[in-house]
Amino acid sequence: MRSLPQPPGTPDHRSPDRFLFWLARRSWPSLAWAGLVNGGYWTCVILVSAALGAAVDAGFTDGDTSTLTRWFGVLAALALTAAALVVLGHRANCFNWYTSAYRTVQVVTERSVRLGPTLTRRLPSGEVVAVGTDDINRVGDLYESSSSLPGSVISIAVISTLMLASHVTLGLVVLVSVPLMLVGMVPLLRVFSRLQEHHRDRQAELTTRSTDLVAGLRVLRGVGGERTVGERYTAESQRVRAAGVRVGWADAALQSVRELLPGLLLVGIVWYGARLALSEEISVGQLVAFYGYTGGLATAVRGLMRAASAYVSARVAASRVVRVLRLAHDHPDPEFPAAEPAGPCDLHDPASGVTITAQRTTGVVCPDPTDATAVAERLGRYRDSTAPTTGTDPGLTDPESHTALANGTAPGDNPHSEGSTDLGANTNLGNSTGPEGTTLPESCSGPGGNVSPESSTGLDGHTGSGNGTGPGGSRERENDSDADAVLVERATNRAVRLRDLPRDRVRERILVATNSAHLFSGRLRDELSPDSGLSDDGLARAVRAANADDIVRQSPAGFDAVLTERGREYSGGQQQRLRLARALALDPEILVLVEPASAVDAHSEAAIAEALPVERAGRTTALVTTSPLLLDRTDHVQFVERGRVVAQGTHRELLAAVPGYAETVLRTVTTGGNR
Incomplete structure (x- = not known):
């Protein structure tokens, strides 16, 4: 045979x-x-x-x-x-x-x-x-x-x-x-x-x-x-x-x-x-x-x-x-890959000015969902600076990022040291200084071009020293490659564009999880851990952090329960919690979560907001969301309007100082600074 x-x-x-x-x-x-x-x-x-x-x-x-x-x-x-x-x-x-x-x-x-x-x-x-x-x-x-x-x-x-x-x-x-x-x-x-x-x-x-x-x-x-x-x-x-x-x-x-x-x-x-x-x-x-x-x-x-x-x-x-x-991939591997930066690394998007600081939880708030999609795509290299921009969400449905994570292999180094930098109201992503004091070099040379520093932005919503700044904080660049997302090695400040790294390595190190991620048919255990590398205790921890333990308990088979295609037997909120549990179980070095609690009830949202920082402690996490419960648990928040960071600080500082942020997060209209 x-x-x-x-x-x-x-x-x-x-x-x-x-x-x-x-x-x-x-x-x-x-x-x-x-x-x-x-x-x-x-x-x-x-x-x-x-x-x-x-x-x-x-x-x-x-x-x-x-x-x-x-x-x-x-x-x-x-x-x-x-x-x-x-x-x-x-x-x-x-x-x-x-x-x-x-x-x-x-x-x-x-x-x-x-x-x-x-x-x-x-x-x-x-x-x-x-x-x-x-x-x-x-x-x-x-x-x-x-x-x-x-x-x-x-x-x-x-x-x-x-x-x-x-x-x-x-x-x-x-x-x-x-x-x-x-x-x-x-x-x-x-x-x-x-x-x-x-x-x-x-x-x-x-x-x-x-x-x-x-x-x-x-x-x-x-x-x-x-x-x-x-x-x-x-x-x-x-x-x-x-x-x-x-x-x-x-x-x-x-x-x-x-x-x-x-x-x-x-x-x-x-x-x-x-x-x-x-x-x-x-x-x-x-x-x-x-x-x-x-x-x-x-x-x-x-x-x-x-x-x-x-x-x-x-x-x-x-x-x-x-x-x-x-068919050729829209984001091909480089002919001569750059030396991969060693973790921990900051993840920086020059096009918007967003920086995801290593070993911390960073919130990214965008009033326009199109901006949120574009930022998340660039952070995971689902959109290059030279790629045509469309009104759809083409990149965030990539099965490479949501399920297999490079055939289910766990990412490389996942440092667990607690970051302790204090974020004040005047923290800038300015000239050569990123959030929490992370220094961005004036000219960080990568194999394919230079990464230019971004303009300074404070809580007042005005840009600092950005040259050629246009309306809304956007600006024209002489070289499109300067807008590619980069990994910045904290130990040496060396910046490497994501497009200069093999695509598989980018997918292993950076996981972008969205609500369009596919739930495949099969055992729940295999869905949450495609490489079968997690024990039941590890799966249970990820499920608890996503507040999805009730979903597991509702079936006598537990983790051996069989899902139908796309998890159709579950409600939208339950599917979203299972996607979140899968992303947490994969435990990537950098995790970008796009509205991870948009379809759940208030009780589940609060539970997720409380458990998520604990589960991701010491690892790099980005929350692209407008949920005040989730944002209140982040270490730092960056407010993006018209494609650019216009303000940043803690969630409570931004609520008090930036009316546009309060309108976006609290879904209210502000007048004279009063909500």
Whole structure:
């Protein structure tokens, strides 16, 4: 019994044909074995016809009973051998289907995980779904039927040899007619390929429409747009059906040709053989053998035609697979990675002026949710300074950051020393000094450029010494690379841009957890600790910190309870607490939590606010939130307006001194400083 899945290897994605050839090379021993078995089976079938013809001549023409008995023994042996080869051939064909289809699944899944949100930004969701459902079946079908190719070639060679030995004319007819029949199929195969590709495109578009429809069903009901969208879906569905019907007609034509041409050859050879038998140029036994040869020849030709049809379908599917494999990540790894800074490190975002201080809990408050998304994306390198800005949240749904955290491996160093710097009302992120006295060098050289110091901002909301400061504190930069987030090594003040580090290392050290993170189906234990590295005590501690212990208790199975996809059996608040517990259980060096308690009740929010600083004591944590309960437990808060830090200090200091902050956090309108 072979162990599956096998290591997939590195796919050749230069073209669909090269990808299919790569799959064949990876599975050549099993493909060769299947072809050999299939060829052996058809050789036995053909030899049965030869033995039957010899038995007819021996028993009925010559009247030799002993010879007839021997030929019956040969027939029995050939039949038993063919029966055994059927079992072996079926097993080999199934193995070839599984290895090719699931190797395709492996490489596509691996590439999809590596691409993260890049995949759904570059390809429609329906295209991705179709690759994982329909296309792998097409690829598998090709290699399942591939054994018919060598089997058919062997059959045709054996039949031609036997016919040439018996009658030269019949042998030449076979040698000439088979290539002509295959060439006659080429125009139909081209039409079939074109129609199937068109149908595949329409099918992917319809799948995209259906996924969007399901995702936005509540919104559609709210605005009364169900009928309009339903009519559009119906129209697109009819176009897909019409395209499928055209593919069906082409496939039916191919099947008709597969039956017609070999059938005509069979009729012609039997008719000509009967005339030869009547003129006594061949014996009755030879006529019987020729009839059997022709039947086997017709089956062999059909096998070649089926293999050609399977290749056309697989090539269309492989073109979609290659399209996924060719995609480049929006945030590629650097060609020459920088030396990784040793922890503890501050995390600094020059574009906004936000600094997440090492070993402390920092709050980031943004009145505009778009600013909160942009800051969190840059802090986790889900958005580079040169990346196009959109109004969506493309980066924070990356499965790399929310679940696996680089295949579930725990981050590197997680210092637990308590920070003790006092944050006063006048703490600045200014010229060369960051929060809590962290010094940012005037020109911190990274491999890809320099990190410029940010402007000073105090509690009055006015910027200090920022050159070229425009409205709202934003400013134009001569070099976009200066806006990339950096890790600042506290021991040496060395700053390294995140884009100059390998992406895997960034994902291991910095975890950005949002409410769009996916909850996967499976055991709760595996969801909270993907690498199974945490004991039950560790899981319980993370669950308590997220105030999710009641969720675990509600099932008798505890941590072995099975979640459905996306955790649909739980409410929105329960799902949010499970996401928070998973993020805490992963215990990254730097944790960026985006509104971790926005969907829970006031009691749970208060419990989370109390437990979170204790759980993350001595580690670097950022809370991008407007929750006053959470902010009151932070060591330092930075207030971001129009994309820039305009004030910072403790939560209570900002409440008293910055009206805009109070309005944002308390959801009230201030007048003359009174709430």
